[in-house]
Amino acid sequence: MKKKIAVIGAGLTGSIIARKFAEKGYKVDLYEKRSHIAGNCFDNKEFNSFTHKYGPHLFHTSNERVMEFLKNFSDFVPYPHKVNAFIDGQFVPIPFSLASLKITHPEFLQKRIVQKLLGEYKFGSQITIFKLLDSVDKDLKNLGEYIYDKVFLGYSSKQWGVKNPLDLDKGVLNRIPVRINNDTNYFNDKYQFLPKDGYTSLVKNILKHPKINIFLNRNVQIELNSITSSCESIKINHKNYLHAFFTGMIDELFAFSMGELEYRSLFFKKSEAIFSPSTRPSLQLNYPNNYNFTRIIDYGFISKTLGFKPLKSRLVTEYPGRFDRKSEIFNQAFYPLFTSKAKDKYNKYKLKLKSVSKVITVCGRLGTYRYLDMDDAIAAAFAVVDNSILIK
Template identity: 30%
Template sequence: MANDYVLVGAGLFGSVFARQAAEAGKRVLLVDRRSHIAGNCYSERVEGIDVHRYGPHIFHTNNERVWEYVLRFTPMNAYRHRCVVRHGERLFSFPINLLTLHQLWGVTTPGEAEAKLAEVREPISQPSNLEEWILSQVGHELYDIFVRGYTTKQWGRDPKLLPASIIRRIPIRLTWDDRYFNDRFQGIPENGYTAMFENLLDHDNIEVQTGVDFFENQKELEAAGERLVYSGKIDEYFGYRFGALEYRSLRFETERVAGDHQGAAIVNSADVNVPYTRTVEHKHFAMQTSENSVITREFPQAYKPGGEAFYPIRDEANTALFEQYNQLAKTTKPGVLFGGRLGSYRYYDMHQVIAEALTAADRELGVPTPLRRSA
């Protein structure tokens, strides 16, 4: 047995775990069914522009350990995300902030904004779903403009059927601060995400094999190492024994255009009758000016077996189903470590996956977890 670890999935969880194990002197084989490393973070340079092939990835965290870890493998630029929402023929600042409320209602101070919001909020003391929560915060007009259509398209179901945790990720501010994220540390890898992963996996103890399907080679791969680390879909690993977990997927349409298409990295399309959720103009992540540009439109769609599972749908039924798989993993596969967005069935951001991988590696390798951590 040549390897200490066989890792399935060359995204963030698998790659970070591989690096930590390699630096601890362990031999690692990392495989991925795709033809490239970096998972959904994969970027590709087109006409000098780093294109995020699986949707935009904006790094942000308050976790100092995670930030310092990332900086080992890439310099980060100073990008701060500010979103624009198109609804009908109007454009709005997003997330909801004082500028948004000025554009909509003409208010100019936090006090005026709070007074207006107090008029329109729905008196729901214990919101039980996404729709009820946002109505209790901003009322029907803002919900209809910014949330209802976009969310229905993104998740393929009525917002009443979704957990409030999805929308609570987005701040609501009564100041002129229009940044999307509150985190202390933010940015985009200066040389693209793929280059960051290449540096992350550049270690003598790591062997990377792409274009390798785990299930077509499961017997050989499980025999190739003492321990398996799996960051794919946990339900698929167990042959969908209890049924399939639900995910949302995406389809991308990318084209090269002349000039500056929209003047922002992301413009959300909130109308439910517009089939895509957002248009991404990639060069703005690097704050580039160029004669040409590359844009991508994102079309949410139902996940189908064999496709790409992007977003776990953690409603009550799917959460209960995941717990069945989680218990099955603990009782029947104690030698397999599951992690990442698909292995943990959680709607993780990048920094959360890195933190999960670092913590799992600390535990696995017997390394004391540093005390200097923040959420």
């Protein structure tokens, strides 16, 4: 049989797998159910900026292989991401750091807390919120409770739809550290960039290869029942392929035979405003308390990063909700729910994959039911290709 494979989903994962196999001489048919490529990184140009249709995407990595690969397909502009949270009428830098403490606490208390923090932790280190909450020192424990109540509690409750965020997997809250320094950058990674011409253009360039054919608006459903462990090929859209790489939802692939996996979704409400960094100090403004939305994104900051002097901004307010494929507003699966029940269900689906693994590989953010940053998704796509039975 000819060296021909199918890739389902034209997000970063699918696009990179398509490119790598095309470079190895395979003909690749890439199917995407949406009307566009680039998956959740899709962006379009507005007011000399890029608006990210499915929420703001800020690229950051310390992975050299990922960066070297991407440089072939786009120029990049440095963008150190900043986040501020609106707390008691003021904007406070997030992650919470000594710079945040200067805004939220009176001077006499700041000095005492800083002294105690530096007595326990090295300047420049970062700790989890749990370290402070578990502290035996009263001031440090109070600080932990303050940060938990003002920064974590409301935001995580809204984002994950839970009353008590402490019931979530600890990893969720550990993603945002407390910093023992004055660093107001959101990420620590070596590379923090935005693609100069946007993510869609970056993905378009990845897919520019004579061996890749792209089919948009094709919702692929695979007939798994007809696949046995002796099958040498897989049929998709009446065509035979040596192998299919599926980057969609794993429960959908199995027709929800063991129930639906739970996700959180988002509703994006658009508005526009005069670009005003003195009123809105960063691209991302978190509203942990008092509102039913979680954050406002000001895309004027991308325009500024690209070297323009923005007059107007696209603003997008994010409202989280429970994913429901039949809902009019929460019908996109964005974040897998991190509970042990959800993990167990996913593992059952994963087990079922074994019998069809000769002709189908399930991967990507939705396929592996994991929150993957873009660089992790890219690195995971490299690994899928490196470990593929087609290559070995």
